[in-house]
Amino acid sequence: MTVSSNSRTTVARSVSLIRLLLAGTILFAWTSASADPVEIKIGYLRGPQPKTSISLLDIPPENNGVAGAQLAINDNNTTGKFLNQRFSLEDVQLNDKDDPAAAASSLAARGVSLVLADLPAAALLKAADAPGSQGLLFFNVGAIDDRLREEDCRGNVIHTAPTRSMLADALAQYLVWKQWRRWFLISGSHPEDKLYAEALRRAAKRFGARIVQEKVFEDTGGARRTDSGVVQIQRQLPVFTQGAPAYDVLIAADENDVFAAYLPYRTWDARPVAGSAGLIPTSWDPSHDQWGAVQMQERFMKLSSRRMTARDMQAWSAARMIGESAARTRSNDAKAMLGFLKSPDFALAAFKGQRLTLRDWNLQLRQPILLTDGRMIVSVSPQEGFQHQFSELDTLGLDRPESKCKLK
């Protein structure tokens, strides 16, 4: 090899450059091991929450969801101590007029690449599709709309909230197991109620139940609570549920808490209530105490001085998924994390008696669904006997072969 004087200097330069780089790497390794932890910034984007409910006990707490994320951040930081990683949470509350796209872009501009979103479906899509959201990974912790996992699925949105169809299927499996196959379905007049009713109809057909009667309860507005309201309700509800053909269980689809909670003990026929009141399918309940869940409930209570809701659990799961992928990939890179979460190596322990994993075709978290009567866990679906060639958890909700999702 002939080396001209010119190229000799280049070689010399590049050698010293290598030395410098090496020194830099060593210095970096040293500092990263001892001084500055890797920062993992998580944003929490949430819209306004309803403040009304039929039961005083059901008014959502102001920090619904975000408190669950905070607990997971604390858990992640305990682990982070050993891995030199530090997790932080930035809570962004939007009002009705705020643009979710702008809020997401602004989070991205501040170095946040992971966002827990508790937004309605349309707002979530706006945030996820914003040009400024390039490189952001979203975790949907609130919206149960199937369309977000179907025709409107996104490659940058993971869902820890279950879908309506998962909730409906979980309830249906139990009712069929119980041999309560004749359903009287009352749905509300809001669009979400119609979607829930649709999911329940699908579940009935899928698992062998029959809807013998349907009725709509119109939301005519008005206050949920009045000083002598109970007198009227006691007279109205029996009449409203009168005249149905023989049925086993009354099912209410009422996501806006307009009427369902009035149904138990007030139906014309002495029948149990399920759906939005009575026996409720949910991702979490404060009474859940199996599979080590007591530890989780107590940890949450200690931190937040209140009980843990389903929204809290969905946010905890999302922030723990981030913690888990940061620990496994030793990185704060959203892309690397998504890669890990989609891989067969990912499993989330979430106090449900089995591992939770991601449906790789639409990024929905597979999970057992609890059935609660508000005091106790009555059962956990999937029910025994509902089989699936891949995972029994995929008997809940829309399955791979019927999926309309094409991830980009």
Next chain:
Amino acid sequence: MQAQVNPIIRSTGVWRAGLFGAGLLILLGTQASGFTAYVSNEKSNTVSVIDTDKFQVVKTIKVGQRPRGIELTKDGKFILVAVGDDDTIQMIDTTTHEIVTTLPSGPDPELFTQDPAGKILYVANEDANTVTIIDLEKKVPLGEVQVGVEPEGMGISPDGKILVNTSETTNMAHFIDTQTRQIVANVLVDSRPRFAEFKHDGSELWVSSEVGGTVSVIDPVKREVSKKITFDIPGLRKEAIQPVGISITRDGKTGFVALGPANRVAVINAVTHEVQKYLLVGQRVWHLAFTPDEKYLLTTNGVSNDVSVIDVASLRVIKTIQVGELPWGIAVSQQ
């Protein structure tokens, strides 16, 4: 005498061994091995005392609330049982079966381990992210070590120098120097690590991951995972395979892993780390204990409320013993 029994089982063939299993048991019963097994019943709040000659419950001791982790002191004089909902560990006299005292275990104790001399007790406190160190003679706390979220599994190296704690939500095996009481290494394992067990020669540490569905074999010198044992049972969904309890024979050749709701104990060649066999036991099998002669392995089966007895030589389940509700932990006397 007992050594002659095993070749008989082998030579008579599998189906015959099953057929004559009961008869052999009676034969064995005449040779007093004299061990006693103690089973904690999480729901009944009791400890079942099993005579391993007859394989029968001979006594039931009432204990505190939610008994789980259970061990005998090294001198065999006391049963230690963690009663989580009472935030303590009770000491039960093995002769009188009376609760004599309690230990300052810290909140919600679940599993614990002793140093080889039997003087110090290390307790995992799930709610406090700590390991509490207790002087067993003076019955006073000596200190605590901050570990990961939801500490559970506890193992100690045969030389007593390294304590290993597993944390269920942090998913690590924490190596703690018992002299300095400092964490010296953290090894990431699969989700929800439940139990840690060293080989008797200290050459390997096995950690079970309940949700991950694996057992990590860790090199205690390099402090890294050298092999992951996975389980595949035809006809059984993957989520049901939840490894918890681990027992390894003294010669380091065979390992047994309880697989929870898979209702099976995996038999593992502990040299090659290949699964050899799955033994069907009771429902939701949690923890395991050998009789001191390693002739039998006893398993606690939570959902079916019983204990299965595995004949270690023939690798067959030879007996089921009904105990209290939700049997959890098990310890066998050395005498």
